Amino acid sequence: SIRPSNFPPGPRGLPLVGYIPFLSKLDPEYPHLALKKLSDHYGPVAGFYLGPSQPFISVCGYRAVREALYNEDLAGRPSNAARRERTFGQRLGVIHNDGPEWQEQRRFALRHLRDLGFGRTSSEGLIREEIEDLTQEIRAHQLAHGSVDLKGLFNLSLINILWALVGGERFRRDDTRLAHLLDIVDNFVRSADFTRANIPVPDFCLRYFPSLTRKLLGLRNDLFTPLQDFIRERIREHAKDRSEDHPRDFIDVYLQEMSKRQSTDSSFHENQLIGVIIDFFIAGAETTSGSIGFALLYLLHNPDIQRQIQTELDQVCGDSLPQLAHRPSLPYTEAALMEAQRLSNITPLAVAHKALRDTQLGGYSIPRGSIVTVNLFTVHHDDESFWQDPEIFRPERHLSPDGRKLIKTDHLLPFSAGKRACLGEPLARNTYFLFTASLLKVFEFHPLPDRPLPTLKPKNGLTLSYDGFEAMVTPRS
Numbered sequence: 001s002i003r004p005s006n007f008p009p010g011p012r013g014l015p016l017v018g019y020i021p022f023l024s025k026l027d028p029e030y031p032h033l034a035l036k037k038l039s040d041h042y043g044p045v046a047g048f049y050l051g052p053s054q055p056f057i058s059v060c061g062y063r064a065v066r067e068a069l070y071n072e073d074l075a076g077r078p079s080n081a082a083r084r085e086r087t088f089g090q091r092l093g094v095i096h097n098d099g100p101e102w103q104e105q106r107r108f109a110l111r112h113l114r115d116l117g118f119g120r121t122s123s124e125g126l127i128r129e130e131i132e133d134l135t136q137e138i139r140a141h142q143l144a145h146g147s148v149d150l151k152g153l154f155n156l157s158l159i160n161i162l163w164a165l166v167g168g169e170r171f172r173r174d175d176t177r178l179a180h181l182l183d184i185v186d187n188f189v190r191s192a193d194f195t196r197a198n199i200p201v202p203d204f205c206l207r208y209f210p211s212l213t214r215k216l217l218g219l220r221n222d223l224f225t226p227l228q229d230f231i232r233e234r235i236r237e238h239a240k241d242r243s244e245d246h247p248r249d250f251i252d253v254y255l256q257e258m259s260k261r262q263s264t265d266s267s268f269h270e271n272q273l274i275g276v277i278i279d280f281f282i283a284g285a286e287t288t289s290g291s292i293g294f295a296l297l298y299l300l301h302n303p304d305i306q307r308q309i310q311t312e313l314d315q316v317c318g319d320s321l322p323q324l325a326h327r328p329s330l331p332y333t334e335a336a337l338m339e340a341q342r343l344s345n346i347t348p349l350a351v352a353h354k355a356l357r358d359t360q361l362g363g364y365s366i367p368r369g370s371i372v373t374v375n376l377f378t379v380h381h382d383d384e385s386f387w388q389d390p391e392i393f394r395p396e397r398h399l400s401p402d403g404r405k406l407i408k409t410d411h412l413l414p415f416s417a418g419k420r421a422c423l424g425e426p427l428a429r430n431t432y433f434l435f436t437a438s439l440l441k442v443f444e445f446h447p448l449p450d451r452p453l454p455t456l457k458p459k460n461g462l463t464l465s466y467d468g469f470e471a472m473v474t475p476r477s
């Protein structure tokens with residue numbers, strides 16, 4: 001490959017198919033650790049070529065990551081045939097889109113989700129109902145089995161919250177339609193992993209060698225269609241019984257916008273809506289439920305910290321369950337939740353960015369079209385300067401010396417930052433707080449006696465997830 005002058009340092013060109021073995025040689029399991037190793041060798045901004053023409057830039061560490069996130073030239077998203085396959089072969093939705101269409105869809109989604117109570121106290125009731133259901137479920141499990149398997153339990157609640165905002169309907173926990181929806185979203189998310197999702201496969205491969213390409217990319221078309229069909233059916237139902245003056249949910253406001261803009265070049269159409277909703281599910285369910293699961297897992301490993309949170313919750317909330325209004329008075333709980341996010345790194349490489357035009361980063365030239373990964377893990381594990389003993393779970397590091405004030409810092413970026421920052425952050429933060437704090441108020445979580453503690457080692461995928469684990473869950477009086 002011909003490197004342009006001043007291209008970031010890095011290994012020489014890799015054939016497309018050489019990319020996976022190359023990364024696995026650096027770290028057999030985790031792409032974010034492989035790319036960190038690359039940076040340990042070449043510096044915070046490292047670059048290489050995939051095949052003859054695809055530049056790939058790995059960005060590590062607080063300074064370089066921040067510079068990348070606030071450089072608007074790097075706010076694009078790579079697109080490839082594989083990604084588009086999820087949305088009818090077209091580039092649709094929010095996560096993997098860019099340009100004016102992305103801007104329009106992102107803005108619309110942000111504004112209307114906010115109006116629908118997303119991230120506000122008005123969605124608190126909805127979240128609370130899910131928590132009440134979940135605590136009953138946990139009690140029942142504990143009674144029936146003497147322990148609780150904390151896997152998949154939260155996912156169902158999160159899907160239900162997202163669906164209530166999008167489709168206006170809250171399913172009962174035992175509703176088979178909810179189980180079905182959970183199943184297809186789950187399969188969908190698990191069908192991809194970060195390394196393979198970023199192989200820039202040329203379109204002709206998918207056209208001429210469909211089965212080989214799908215196999216290489218781990219693409220499972222059979223997993224996309226049920227989700228698309230489920231959403232399309234609900235949209236058609238909404239279209240039949242919606243009222244122009246009283247939109248009930250996100251689908252209704254979107255349909256309203258579609259009828260307002262009936263020109264052929266409008267970016268608002270049914271397939272686009274399906275793409276946007278698929279994005280909410282992909283981006284919102286496993287990430288939030290994984291955060292709750294990891295927090296409980298870390299507290300299982302750190303019983304003293306669990307107790308200290310419970311003491312604070314008792315003092316501040318008395319007999320009631322934690323509410324959003326309590327948050328400012330619960331610095332220790334908040335700090336512990338932040339610490340769990342710092343250590344668990346659900347999205348260690350965020351979502352891949354793309355250079356929209358030739359630009360500069362860390363003093364190097366980044367060619368237009370480069371795939372750029374921001375390594376959030378290295379921001380959270382920066383052992384030299386900011387976080388000391390980064391592998392230790394210590395909520396106090398997020399607190400003022402007297403323990404009364406939360407220290408907010410942009411060295412903690414679980415939701416990323418800049419133009420591409422997580423669109424669901426307000427909802428995610430509220431849900432993460434309300435679920436975890438409520439569960440800790442109601443229950444004590446203990447490891448199973450005579451068994452090794454469940455592993456903290458994450459499972460690789462599109463996000464890092466926890467392996468299900470069992471705990472003894474006893475009600476607190």
Ligand code: HEM
Pocket residue numbers: 094095096106279280281283284285287288291346347350351352353414415416417419420421422423424425427428429432
């Ligand atoms: C604890 C839970 C969550 C975490 C840790 C998380 C984290 C992230 C991160 C790191 C990104 C990529 C930012 C970048 O590329 O620089 C992202 C993007 C996104 N997230 Fe979240 N997220 C969470 C929950 C949610 C929820 C509940 C939603 C609900 C709708 C959501 C919707 C999105 C969307 C649509 C994007 C793409 C934004 C864009 O490309 O413009 N996320 N999230």
